Amino acid sequence: MRNEISTIIELSEANFYSNCILGYGHFNSIHPGHIRYLKHAREINKLFVVAILKDLSCEGLIFNQTERANSLAQLGIADAIILLPDNSLNKAVKKINPKEVILGKEYENSELEDIKETIKTLHKTKKSIFFHAGEISYASSELLTISEDNLKNKREKEFLKALERQNITVDCLREASKNIKKSNLIVIGDSILDQYTACEAIGMSAEAPVIVVKELDQKNFLGGASIVASHISSIGSSCKFISIIGNDGEGSWIRNSLKENSVISELIIDQSRPTTFKKRYLVENQKLFRVSRLDDHMITKEMTKLILNKVESLSCESEGIVISDFAYGLISDELIEGLEKCAKKNNLKLYGDSQSSSQIGDILRMKNFTLLCPNEKEARIAMNNKDIGLDELCRKLMDKTNCQNLIMKLGANGFVVYSKSLNNSLQIQAFPALSVNPVDVSGAGDTLLSIMATGMCNESSIMKIAALACCGASIAVDTMGNNPIDIDKVLNKAIQIISKN
Known part of the structure; x- marks a missing residue:
């Protein structure tokens, strides 16, 4: 033994x-x-x-x-x-x-x-x-072998070890949270209306093996890049959001919600597609299934030019561009190429995420970014390699995209930060998933990207911002639906973990 x-x-x-x-x-x-x-x-x-x-x-x-x-x-x-x-x-x-x-x-x-x-x-x-x-596993089975309280304590200790290894104190986090509120960003990506429908389970249909539910209530949430923009605004930073919507009620709802969240938006109506709409059916806190209404054809060259012109006009008062790609047709190769040229010309930082849940994305399209935030499955698909170790995967991905920093998201296992130093050596630090039994994991990546982009705009240490993002992601998954993040609550969560240990 x-x-x-x-x-x-x-x-x-x-x-x-x-x-x-x-x-x-x-x-x-x-x-x-x-x-x-x-x-x-x-x-x-x-x-x-x-x-x-x-x-x-x-x-x-x-x-x-x-x-x-x-x-x-x-x-x-x-x-x-x-x-x-x-x-x-x-x-x-x-x-x-x-x-x-x-x-x-x-x-x-x-x-x-x-x-x-x-x-x-x-x-x-x-x-x-x-x-x-x-x-390789994209989920965790730890709750089968350890109690929820013990697992929570274990992960909080891992979080504290990460802070200790990076010499991060409460004062460091306080300073970083202040700097986060001073950023000025442009966000580009797919606008999505997420609708959650609460149901009561009635039983099984006698006619076919189909679950029968009764709708009780429903609530709409901003999704996709529109919630990233709302997070950034809620944090206290300035945000300009550029996206496309359909000529429909869902698009109008997104426009009004962004206004309520103090997001300055440039929403272009595309008559050729509806606003992307996702409806999730739930019984208690369990999601049964999702129905999506969308059209994911690529935007036209004319629309690409229109978006790039809008970005160029906003560049003089911005510090960075956040690209949140859900692979529904807005982020074309031509648009990415134009955004990279605009960023280089105006000395803007680029922050990117390409999400591939039910659709196909490709993080390799994003070159020369300050930060990329893929999950492991997306990265392995993009690199066409399911066998190599995590560190080697991330090194190869960083080399191929020439990104300066990479956050590899590992779902229930948290995330790992890879950051290049001036001599091209890699600083590596893992952060755990602090929420051990999440209610809704769909908003974790959006929260992480938003906190990282706002924090890194002001030259704050990536590890300090990552520590805050770790806490922010845990707050995001503990409620149903995607809600704009409060950076003061994020800081308080970090302080509480440090204080009680």
Whole structure:
């Protein structure tokens, strides 16, 4: 039976693990991708040892080997953490003589001499080697094994560890929340009317296997890019919103709601399509199904030119452009190209999100952005790779899009921030999902994008803004429907977590 905390030893002391499976890496900032890898190794062999790389400035490591080993040991997944003295995996294999070695998928065709020599050594001694990043899951099953209260405490402690690792104090968060209110942004994207219809379950139809419900009440909410604009305005920043609507009642409702939320909007009526409308049917807090009314053909060249002209006219008084693409035809390749040119010309930052739930989007269309916010499934589809580890996926995505910062959304497992430094090394930090039993997850990504864009406009530290976004997303999912966020409530949530722990 292993201890709750792994043992940390020098390689010279590793004489008793010849039947183990050996893992390997630097583990600069522990996140869900690492945990997948570690748990998968544990499933292969109950005796599990991890060799951890020493400090290398060229890798952009912000924590030394001992600090990284201690963080890994706290997870208690491995039996022992071995401190490599010279970063040679091959020497470690010869010293430990493990039964198996497990490496990330990115090492399978590695040109690194040490890795190639390690593979030769293992083949020569007839030992097994696996290349696997762990099982990918887009949901969490933790509530099956841990109580809601305990899971909440666990995630709050993870949040506090993230703050500690990034030297983020309450004063830092207060200052960041003040700066958030000083931004001036243009938001472009699909306008959606989200309607929630509360129902009473009557039973099963006698004529066919169909659930019968009785409508009780309904409520409309802003959705898509229109709620992103409303979040930004509610935070206290200035926001100009450009979108298209149909010549219908739903479009009029969106226009009036944006006005009530103090959003300055430029809504172009497209006679060729209805306003995108989504109706969700619920019994209690359970969603039964959704009905969508939409037309997702791409906008015309004339409309693209009209939108770009509006953006250009607003650029002189703006600091950034937020593109919230739900893949319903507004964000065309031509429009993205024009927005990138406009941003470069006027020194504006670009913030982007391409959501692909029931539709097909492509985050790779967004190049040279200050920030991109895909979820893991969207990123893997875009990169056409379901096997590589999370860190390698994000590195490749950042290289391909040339974005400066990336937030990889992991659903119930929170999100991971990747930020390039001046020397192109990556700073990485995971933040947990603070809400353990959410009511409605549909607004988390919109809230995160809104807080990140407003915060980063004023040169605030990405990690400080991410900490606030973590709290904001948890508030968003604890109520039904998408409601404009209050940044003071977000700050208070962070302070409450810090105060009680």
